[in-house]
Amino acid sequence: MTETVRPTAYPESDPCLPAQYVPAHVEQRRYELWVAAGLFRADAGSAKPPYAIVIPPPNVTGSLHVGHALDLTIQDALIRRKRMQGYEAVWVPGMDHAGIATQNVVERQLAADGLSRHDLGRDAFVERVWQWKAESGGRILGQIRRLGLSVDWTRERFTMDEGMSRAVLTIFKRLFDDGLIYRAERIINWCPRCLTALSDIEVEHTDEDGELVSIRYGDGADAIVVATTRTETMLGDTAVAVHPDDDRYRHLIGTRVELPLTGRHIPIVADRHVDPAFGTGAVKVTPAHDPNDFEIGQRHDLPAIAILDERGVITVPGPFEGLDRFEARPAIVDALREEGRIVAERRPYPHAVGHCSRCGTTVEPRLSLQWFVNTGPLARAAGDAVRDGRVRIEPPELAKRYFAWVDNMHDWCISRQLWWGHRIPVWYGPAGELVCVGPDDEAPGTAEQGWRQDEDVLDTWFSSGLWPFSTLGWPDLTTDLERFYPTSVLVTGYDILFFWVARMMMFGLYAMNGRQPFDVVALHGMVRDQYGKKMSKSFGNVVDPLDWIERFGADATRFTLARGANPGADVPVSEEWCQGSRNFCNKLWNATRYALLNGATVDGELPPAADLGAVDRWILSRLQQVTAQVDEHFEAYEFAKVCDTLYHFAWDDVCDWYLELTKPILSAGDELAVARTRRVLGHVLDQLLRLLHPVIPFVTEELWTALTASATAAIEAPAAGIGPLTVAPAAAEPAGMHSIMVARWPSVDAAYRDAAAEADIAALQRIVTEVRRFRADQGVRPGQRVSARLAGLGALGGYEPLIRSLARIDAAGDGFAATATLSVGGRATVELDTRGTIDVGAERARLRKDLTAAEREAAQCRAKLDNPSFSANAPEQVVARIRERLVAAEAELDRLGRQLDALPDA
């Protein structure tokens, strides 16, 4: 099968790429080609091993920020690599309806028109949210494309779509039937602005300066002093509690005391919860407004008197009625003071206060009737799955946090007094019946018959917790579910380890009969600015990934993020670094350009190592090493190391040395050697581009296509340049579209590991660098020729022309006089004729500096070797290495000394 391929980023008449890479010419077009060719689509029916990732669904509200870009880049890199490795890789995209967040956004829009959701009514409001979802969601999908993410668009899901809703109903019913979902009156976190219950994780604690007020309840001998930061709740007190063993109060237990301002008398009870050492050792008990007090109330059968309405306004008849809770507090303190009840005021008194994570309003503990998940058994299973190794958390340190959370989880309040979300599938009948409805059930009765459905919706995290299996078709036993569950890895920020990961674990294990939702949880950190500061709008350091994509390209943006991504570590980024990444892409572009101009090819077998020179054997050996390292780092989710390894291999080894070393070879005219090096050059770039493709997909695709296509063209029609081409896919690759996406992931070929070649080229590099350094120290102009004699090259003898070319030194002719000698690695020497070029003062200074260094080195080695404990305890290898160092240092000292003596006087 053949494909017509048209290289696109450069004119057809010009066989060479332009000197700069322009991402905008490539990215969007290339993405559409990939989608059109179906390269992102997974086939559940294939025989390949499965590899699956579900996208952490972004909230439909808003747009993707740079944190998403990091998260998604990592996943794309994993998916693209596995796809190249021959896995059936599926990446399921989708979005989350984000109940409270989305409802807030739409309510704000309404508020701008002076409307509330109640003006529209429930149905119209929800309709309005769906409209917003379409608009906002479309923007996110566009961003996913711009980032080049290879998600399977045929499998896109939304947490509110029909299949997901069935999943929600199904699991709700099952949990209900198993007694793991219940309805109860409890103290929950209440947001008086959003007017809904919140779960524990939706509450953010901050330390605030409050006031600790000590109030005397009762009078005379029976008086008792309590301390509180929430003075206004005293209106709802129904007891005072003391520790049963507290001698100060033992005589009061069972008596009643007057509650100021109310005329009520409340009992003094004994409860072990009270800490006698804190404050006065006596606690006011307000069962309706404090979780601890609620429990004390339960134990002592105390009434719960609610004093606040849902907006936090005092409802108790009297002088404080109608006051907001924060107005009531000072008012009540004043009133108590007037009565002489205030014993002490401590201010400021710092203590933690909970805030609604969505709007920042101080949450109010409120007694109300809500739905809960009994998390006990679910959380235990979620912990065990990690403890017994079925699920691996990466980095492992973060597992401690996971356990701390999962092992101490309270029951989960799942009902929300919102309109946007999955409505709780419970109906209440005329006689107080309660019926939980599953996906296949009818409503038990009509409104006329007196039946009504629960008004509340479920916490967003309830449906997100089903994501890894509901997106694959659950509750139906689909092929996707069978093939791709458990998913391979979950990639997300450590910030939602509790919010989301723990929920998915609980539900996944429960719904899928003990099978975990994913094998690995790979956690990354937060994107920060170049000083490690958190990004914030008010600080003005927020990076918009689209902005970077437009200015530097999607690849540069991705590379910048991946380059900082070590497991669990925060990722600092800056515009300068993104520029650096852009430069790197451009470097690859130009390296390929060089290769194309010099006839690099991927056609035909790679020559066996035995037929190759040291330069080619060296770069191939390095390639094997790098391939192995990249694999290792990928498997450890160490993307920063993947990038670092490839960056240095590409830039230092390939560009700075290999390409330079091939220049003399390719122009030497030995046809066979030229052909072989062209083949190696083609191979190295081919493999390098493949290794980089997961992280920087666009530029690698563009270059790889050009490299593989033009090589064929050069053979078929060397003179014609590059026109539309007919390219046969290389035999070893899967048939289909010619794309690096379906090219095989490089594997290590031990036959090309070559320690000798690596040592030889390392020596060559040292020689060249030494000469360059000498020239720079001496101020020898780059264009100025210096003649030199090389000796002791050994195996590098054949590379003298290369060395001369790179170091810019001429052969020694008649009248050559060695005036300076460089010794490299105790083996090769370079004698230079520096007459007319040398700066004697500079040379003397250089020699003295080197001499001092050598002296220090020798002294250090001697000190070690003279230490009997060292030779007794240190491993053989270490001792041998120190001996070698000493020998080398002494030889160096000798040489430098003689050279210094030989130097003419200034």
Place this chain on the structure above:
RNA sequence: GGGCGCGUAGCUCAGCGGAAGAGCACCCGCCUUACAAGCGGGGGGUCGUUGGUUCGAACCCAACCGUGCCCACCA
């Protein structure tokens, strides 16, 4: 109040028991025929402090100082 992590070159970080590293920034010199989004060379760190373990410590242990994050129903 508990728990976790981090302090290595000006900035961001890698190294985690045997000769102090990278990127960017900085200095010097170069339009060397793939690339000035580039090339060559260079300076710069008693690896937070103080003790300890070891023949040997940036690396292990302890304390302290600084810093960040997470969890938290002691009023």
